[in-house]
Amino acid sequence: MTDTFYGSDFDALSSFDPEISGILLSELDRIRSGLQLIASENLSSPRVLTALGSTLSNKYAEGYPGRRYYGGCSEVDKAEELAIARCRELFGAEHANVQPHSGASANQAVYGAFLNPGETILAMSLPHGGHLTHGTKVSFSGKWFDAVHYGVDPETEDIDYDEMERLAKEHRPKVILSGGSAIPRLIDFERIRAICDEVGAIMWVDAAHFIGLVAGQAIPSPVPHADVVSFTTHKVLRGPRSGALVCKEEHAKAIDKAVFPMMQGGPQMHTVAAKAVNFKECATPEYQRYAAEVVENAKVLAQGLAERGIRPTTGGTDTHLALLDLQGVGVTGVDAEARCDAAGIVLNKNAIPNDPQKPSVASGIRVGTPCLTTQGMGTEQMTTVAELIHTAVTKGDADPEHEVSRQVRGTVTELVEAFPAYPR
Ligand SMILES: *Cc1c(COP(=O)(O)O)cnc(C)c1O
Numbered sequence: 001m002t003d004t005f006y007g008s009d010f011d012a013l014s015s016f017d018p019e020i021s022g023i024l025l026s027e028l029d030r031i032r033s034g035l036q037l038i039a040s041e042n043l044s045s046p047r048v049l050t051a052l053g054s055t056l057s058n059k060y061a062e063g064y065p066g067r068r069y070y071g072g073c074s075e076v077d078k079a080e081e082l083a084i085a086r087c088r089e090l091f092g093a094e095h096a097n098v099q100p101h102s103g104a105s106a107n108q109a110v111y112g113a114f115l116n117p118g119e120t121i122l123a124m125s126l127p128h129g130g131h132l133t134h135g136t137k138v139s140f141s142g143k144w145f146d147a148v149h150y151g152v153d154p155e156t157e158d159i160d161y162d163e164m165e166r167l168a169k170e171h172r173p174k175v176i177l178s179g180g181s182a183i184p185r186l187i188d189f190e191r192i193r194a195i196c197d198e199v200g201a202i203m204w205v206d207a208a209h210f211i212g213l214v215a216g217q218a219i220p221s222p223v224p225h226a227d228v229v230s231f232t233t234h235k236v237l238r239g240p241r242s243g244a245l246v247c248k249e250e251h252a253k254a255i256d257k258a259v260f261p262m263m264q265g266g267p268q269m270h271t272v273a274a275k276a277v278n279f280k281e282c283a284t285p286e287y288q289r290y291a292a293e294v295v296e297n298a299k300v301l302a303q304g305l306a307e308r309g310i311r312p313t314t315g316g317t318d319t320h321l322a323l324l325d326l327q328g329v330g331v332t333g334v335d336a337e338a339r340c341d342a343a344g345i346v347l348n349k350n351a352i353p354n355d356p357q358k359p360s361v362a363s364g365i366r367v368g369t370p371c372l373t374t375q376g377m378g379t380e381q382m383t384t385v386a387e388l389i390h391t392a393v394t395k396g397d398a399d400p401e402h403e404v405s406r407q408v409r410g411t412v413t414e415l416v417e418a419f420p421a422y423p424r
Pocket residue numbers: 040101102103104105107130131133179180181206207208209232242243
């Protein structure tokens with residue numbers, strides 16, 4: 001018999017709080033009934049969810065294993081030591097910090113470790129695929145640091161490394177940051193390392209989106225090249241909603257001090273344990289096959305949309321996501337998102353490089369294959385999904401009762417019944 005106090009006890013929750021337990025159930029229904037194409041989302045395993053719903057959530061463990069500010073840390077120390085060892089092993093990293101609460105918190109710690117307020121960072125611009133925490137004015141990163149931005153080459157729509165080099169020489173940034181949330185292609189880490197060495201900058205890679213593909217050995221790793229790599233654990237990686245950092249040994253002290261006590265208080269030990277479970281999952285042959293399939297599926301999906309007149313920027317993808325330019329079919333990102341939503345297809349509007357529309361309207365959508373691949377869908381299904389997206393975007397309507405919404409939703413239902421999320 002399982003002691004329900006090891007993990008979640010749904011019955012106890014639902015008898016006490018039918019409102020919240022009802023939301024847990026209806027969210028599960030929502031996930032199961034549609035196609036989840038948000039590139040930054042995934043479906044973590046029941047094992048990971050069990051660790052998240054455990055009593056480790058109660059424990060205060062400020063500090064690091066063996067050096068805590070609180071007593072009673074013997075068991076959570078073991079969990080964190082396992083998470084650190086597995087993380088280092090998975091990525092071949094000299095040092096790992098598994099305490100960041102999220103991707104943004106991990107990034108905050110990198111700023112704290114390497115930069116003083118007012119110092120310069122060179123990063124990818126948000127409208128070209130970067131991230132809010134990469135020096136935008138609405139974030140601490142742009143308010144407290146002097147951010148200079150490179151973008152994509154207007155011809156190739158891929159990262160403009162020449163511009164990165166030119167700006168690096170001109171501004172002499174302390175840190176050069178690469179990575180972002182809408183970059184479909186592989187990043188040339190060797191080239192960035194050379195630019196960093198040329199100007200004496202720290203090389204920081206924000207691998208939040210693609211770290212799962214690195215873990216599954218489906219794409220090259222930034223870890224051997226970078227001084228520090230920050231990432232989320234809930235995107236392709238498929239772990240709990242959280243973050244982590246790996247770095248060279250020479251930066252270990254600075255990174256650890258920046259995570260705690262500079263930026264965070266007590267670590268969330270249930271999440272640390274869930275990260276340990278996830279890192280163990282990622283080291284399996286099944287996960288490696290999964291990562292390869294995620295990329296294969298994204299390529300076929302992008303190709304299928306391209307054939308129907310919805311152009312992937314850069315001409316396609318090497319990763320789990322594609323950024324699609326809707327100008328050729330004359331639909332805005334915001335309308336496409338609403339039409340797809342009405343048809344049971346969940347994706348997001350996204351600015352494309354040099355977008356003529358404002359970000360709240362956008363000329364593009366972003367799609368990713370982590371969730372559908374977790375559900376077991378393969379290339380054959382991706383061709384169907386491309387057709388469904390095309391139909392919803394070009395002929396559909398934001399009204400779920402519209403004929404096209406209903407028709408597309410019918411095929412979506414067939415797909416998710418054959419490839420269920422969280423199968424019963
Ligand atoms: C998702 C993401 C983050 C932020 O992660 P949160 O866990 O949402 O804070 C940071 N950087 C990049 C590039 C991301 O894609």
